[in-house]
Amino acid sequence: MGSDTTPAHGAATRESATRTRTRRAILDAAVSVLSADHAASLGDVAEAAGVGRTTVHRYFPERSDLLAAIGADVRDRVAAATDRARLDDGSAPEAMERLCLEFFELGDRLLLLYDVPQFVAWSGIEEETPADLALLALIRRGRQEGTLDPEVDVSWLQDVMWALLYAAWLQARDRATPKHTALSLCVHTLRKAVAP
The missing domain is CATH 1.10.357.10 (Tetracycline Repressor, domain 2)
Structure with a gap:
């Protein structure tokens, strides 16, 4: 058979795509927010990205990780x-x-x-x-x-x-x-x- 088309595989692929989009949205928002205010918080980045602060922390636990x-x-x-x-x-x-x-x-x-x-x-x-x-x-x-x-x-x-x-x-x-x-x-x- 060779190809994995099970529902679990499709769900994993969608989850991976969602994670990639979320990470990209956070990075893009961070560039925008930090360009305007170098001291902006992770909360400011989360708001600009349209996600919760805990989501930002899940991807980037510390500010240094985001940078x-x-x-x-x-x-x-x-x-x-x-x-x-x-x-x-x-x-x-x-x-x-x-x-x-x-x-x-x-x-x-x-x-x-x-x-x-x-x-x-x-x-x-x-x-x-x-x-x-x-x-x-x-x-x-x-x-x-x-x-x-x-x-x-x-x-x-x-x-x-x-x-x-x-x-x-x-x-x-x-x-x-x-x-x-x-x-x-x-x-x-x-x-x-x-x-x-």
Whole structure:
């Protein structure tokens, strides 16, 4: 027979899907709530997620567990965004621009990592990820091809890209600049900053 189509299996699958949706709702609500108030409580997160406080505690017993889960989720989203940017396609500047477009959409989540002091204690914040390594490899390729400035350090160009994204996120969040305008400014400035 090989396939398990018993009612118990179907119920377990539905329960698993429900747990996944609930966990996602809590994480999304936490990003929204903590973006507005870094000191927000787990009760505030529960209210925003439309669940009880005990439900939040079942998934994330401590605030530190919730922050670690947000951090891991951000890392996963950065990895997926890096894949979508197709860093091996086209010239290095074109690939960097695609990466900026992808990363810009993660602004609320990435700003939390920069802005919330508790993330400093999260062990995953300082780890070099495959996405970091892919970006550094892209910059090295661009320098070798002559499409990116060969006179500045690879890590400097990486930091410049992140600094411009941060400025664009703040422009959109704090100055009510339309998102497409903030992103255009980011890409325009990046293009000039990395040019040979």
